[in-house]
Amino acid sequence: MSLVGKVEADVEIKAPAENFHELFSCRPHHISNVSPGKIQGCALHEGDWGKEGSVIFWDYVHDGKAKVAKQIIEAIDEKNNSITFKVIEGDLLQxxxxxxxxxxxTPKGEGSLVHWTMEYEKLNESIPEPNSLLQFVLDLSKDLDSHLTQA
Structure with missing residues (x-):
């Protein structure tokens, strides 16, 4: 069994791809207002919102437990509406x-297709793949869609 892997999934949303991407890349600190049951807070530790190299600190609830994560924005692609985060501190690194x-x-019909990819290396073989974390971000994407389509 490999310690290195990748999980990915898609969720269809009604909101335009650009709006979804802009919320995640430039205004992630608004996400706690949109989905307070999942995200309690999002703070900028270094850099600027929406800029590569910026460091963001998240307070969130996953699997019923309060957790934290510090991430660095590795890449933002405005043309393709994508953003890549790397976890550098927090509960996930346990x-x-x-x-x-x-x-x-990605634009699809009148809405969008949101594709999540998680690449990981487990600390040992007994650690599960991050499928519940993948489901968490898919559910979060639906919450953001509801907000964006109401606005």
Missing amino acids: EYKSLKATVKA
Whole structure:
């Protein structure tokens, strides 16, 4: 069994890809207002919102437990509406040596297709793949869609 892997999934939303991407890349600190049951806070530790190299600190609830994560924005692609975060501190590093998440929103019909990819290295073989974390971000994407389509 490999310690290195990748999980990915798609979720269809009604909001335009550009709006979804802009919320995640430039205004992630608004996400706690949109989905307070999942995200309690998002703070900028270094850099500027929406800029590569910026460091963001998240307070969130996953699997019923309050958790934290510090991420660096590794890449933002405005043309393709994608952003890549790398976890550099927090609860996830108790199970994973590394975890990188990429979210890409692609226009589809009147809405968008949001594709999440998580690349990881587990600390040992007993650690599960991050499938519940993947489901968490898919559910979060639906919450953001509801907000964006109401606005």
